[in-house]
Amino acid sequence: MTGATTSMTLGGHFTYFITIFLMIAGLFIVISRSNLIKKLVGLGIFQTSVYLLYIAPAKLIGGTAPILSDAFTVYSNPLPHVLILTAIVVGVATLALGLALVVRIREAYESIEEDEILELDARLERDGIEQ
């Protein structure tokens, strides 16, 4: 009985483990990588993990959309799905804007490595060139 409960909770929490793993992995990539594109990839993974955080608890296995009919008795909660649809749009917009900025940065600096860009800026400031 006890064993069954443990495996139940482990199985029941499976999506949470995935969510937390994706969350930390994404955030780690943003912090640890110097390449601006890779940082955006990390940001994308981080944001995607939140989609899972919302969707997983709202989805019932075998549940349908809330349709008023005698044929269906088990419903999934539609609200988180709708919210995440919005969040996905926001995520896409953020990624698109981020990539557009990287393109412009590449044109201006000839580099997409954070440390090289910071080095270029620091050199500019050392030489005392005013903006």
Add this chain to the structure above:
Amino acid sequence: MNLVPHLPALQVVIPLMAAPLTVLLRRRSVAFAVALIASWTALAIAVLLWLQVSHSGTITYAIGNWPAPWGIEYRVDRLNSFMLILVSGIAALVLPFSRASIEAEVPASQHYLFYTMFVLCLTGLLGIAVTGDAFNIFVFLEISSLSAYVLIALGRDRRALFAAYQYLLMGSIGATFLVIGIGLLYLMTGTLNLADMGLRIANVQGTRPVLAALAFITVGVSLKLALFPLHQWLPNAYTFAPSAVSAFLAATATKVAVYVLLRFYFTVFGASAVFAKLPMQEMMLLLALAGMFAASTVAIFQTDLKRLFAYSSVAQIGYIILGMSFDSVSGLTASIVHLFNHGVTKGAIYMLLGCVALGMGGTTLGRVQGLGKRMPLTSFGIVIGGLSLIGVPGTAGFISKWYLLLAALEKGQWWLVFMIVLSSLLAAAYVWRFVEAAYFQEPRKDTDEVATTPWLISVPTAILVIAIVYFGLDTSFTIGTASDAATALLGGRR
């Protein structure tokens, strides 16, 4: 047709509709006119809402007639209406200023896009302030942030691009933390309506998901409001953005983020819960003090005035958070008043720096040598703004600091009084850096010919500088609204 009941929705809808119009019309003078009308209408609506709230109390508005808590509810009380006036007021002044200011700083072909992004950013900030729905806050936060990134990237220096990129990363992480927090709260309470959430949270108070939500929301919003040490994005963003953008964002963006924190702490979690379950009070106190001292000290050693005042913003955010950490009506009053007063002060300073950039060709301390002789009025305006940052009587900054001192005394925290005064001395030090360059150094030879400032720039700037002095002398509007809002947030507790 009676539009009055629809004012809360129109507050957001009008600037939102103006944004695509500016893109479609394309001609920059037309786009400017559309944006200007939108922002002035927004200010008029904000004033009407404020009057309505002070006359008949909280206004609720069900979007699409779906009753709360199922539909999205817009809810305007004292605090919201105060924020709406600040945001739309600053926008209404910065927009005319921006017309001539961006001539020099943004390529002419992008001007109409500047106005699009500006009104979108305004939409987002107003939306955050007016909505009563947790997820709606996130959506509006992203609308305002995404347009703010674009606005910053419009700066002519290439470092503006990288500043915008860094702000995008930090801002998105902050916003995502906020969504995680909201998601956890939704899982526990089953509602997204802030007021409803505040009622239902009583049953699950102190459970781990709720505490995790509190932590996520605190960190996420702190990133957005640039609480020390999460302020890394701010100095570069304010320094390299076009002058008009610096003025608008410095006066409104971080302040609206503080509003979000106030709303979640006091309306949703309830102050006692926030401060009892986790050592939030001590943590906020320490971070606020660290910000006040560290950022002010860093500001003293800056050579670019825009960056100097950016660090000063981080320090001033410290005062606001300090007031919150007292968890008392007088502390919250000080916070809310400082939100407004500091918004006005920083808006004025960045607009004046925009004048300096136009006249002298830059804002570094080397450039402003002898500014007192070259641009006496502008220079005097910056001094008034600086005095307000220090908290000299007769300026808006004094009022908020006075209330902060009273709140500290009420708690019997004498050492905090000492700390607040000490950090004001640091503010005096960095303001002195400007005074020294502007008044005690000879003007540079190459700045003999200073272009006259166009009236579209000088009039709004002057209005804001006068506002600094006005709100330092007549406090019936600011203190009256703030203390009402603070009392309401704490549920009548003294």
